[in-house]
Amino acid sequence: MAEALAEESPSVKAQCVGFVFPMHYFGLPLQVEEFLEKLIIYESPYTFAVATCGVPYWGRPFLDAEEILARKKRKLYGKWFLRLVSNYIPYRDIAADWRISIRACLAKRKISKIAEAVRNKEDHSTWQVLKAFCQRYHEKWRGRQSEIDENFICDGEKCTSCGLCEKICPRGNITRPEGSPVWHHNCVECLGCLHICPAEAIDYGEATRGRRRYRHEDVAVRELLR
Ligand SMILES: Cc1cc2nc3c(=O)[nH]c(=O)nc-3n(C[C@H](O)[C@H](O)[C@H](O)COP(=O)(O)O)c2cc1C
Ligand code: SF4
Ligand code: SF4
Incomplete structure (x- = not known):
């Protein structure tokens, strides 16, 4: 996405378009937001997103992505959180090695399931909790970029x-x-x-x-x- 942002008019035309990004401050990382705003999406019958995170469900990254995509008359059919290792060490130290191994193992299993669902072009929604709180928190962060x-x-x-x-x-x-x-x-x-x-x-x-x-x-x- 960082590379595509350097292009004047990044565009995509494919049967299936997926966006995979980390969750930042309960929402979209700033560059992902900029990328989605800038991207021109031609015919794409199936569009999905995967938000990697330390704590799943607390946040609204898909809602935020859908708001942007809706302006382009596109929607997200598949939405998944994928729990990985949080690298946000100003808040908390990196998880212990044994936790990292377990998370990697669980993540691999979930990725296989996501891949299968994407192959079948399935609709898949997910919980996104505390949406109003998360929006306020996210906007406060953006305000001091x-x-x-x-x-x-x-x-x-x-x-x-x-x-x-x-x-x-x-x-x-x-x-x-x-x-x-x-x-x-x-x-x-x-x-x-x-x-x-x-x-x-x-x-x-x-x-x-x-x-x-x-x-x-x-x-x-x-x-x-x-
Ligand atoms: C600035 C920043 C904010 C973050 N905010 C959240 C958050 O709100 N919720 C969460 O679960 N993880 C949060 N994280 C952790 C990332 O989502 C996590 O490190 C990332 O998804 C792991 O994927 P990666 O290994 O591909 O970077 C944050 C990380 C950074 C750097
Ligand atoms: S944290 Fe900021 S300065 Fe450091 S690599 Fe990321 S964008 Fe650049
Ligand atoms: S040692 Fe660290 S701070 Fe110094 S140039 Fe290399 S990456 Fe940057």
Whole structure:
């Protein structure tokens, strides 16, 4: 989606169109919202979405996606939450390894079921609870987007100037004039820079100090870079 957003008029024409994205602050990540707004969807008889998350059902990502798609006269037929490992470490540390293994196992099973349903072009809805509360919470977060990255700090002693934080940022929000990262207030809080740093030099205020960093074991660093 980050790459497609760089195109002037991203478009898709297919029998089946799927959107897979993480849930952020009970709703759509800012870039996913921008992508859905910008995307031109030609004939697509079946459209579905999967929202990965730490805690399923609490949130309204599909409602938000459907509002955007409805303006394009499209709808979501299939909607699924997929519980993975929450990488939001300003709130809570990464789950213990045994929990990660169980979640990975359950997620694989659920993905097989989703794939089967998508192949059969099934209608599938899901619970989305506390919708009004989640909307208020999400909007409050959006309202302070330009301040999000003010919490990032980099420990210059640990930083090796490898450049990965700059390369992973989907917004081009990081430069490194003197080796260490500098943030430019166009952050979507994906936390990619924080989790990818091999030296663990980046923290989000004090809250993330000493907490684990996480990347799914099947995902290589190069797959995440711009
Ligand atoms: C800024 C931010 C906000 C998040 N908000 C939520 C949330 O409201 N509910 C939730 O269940 N998970 C939340 N998460 C966790 C992500 O949904 C989770 O890390 C992601 O879906 C895991 O998929 P991935 O491994 O592909 O990134 C949040 C993560 C970030 C970075
Ligand atoms: S990823 Fe970490 S070590 Fe590499 S340049 Fe960024 S802050 Fe420095
Ligand atoms: S969290 Fe880091 S990588 Fe993600 S958008 Fe913000 S600056 Fe870029």
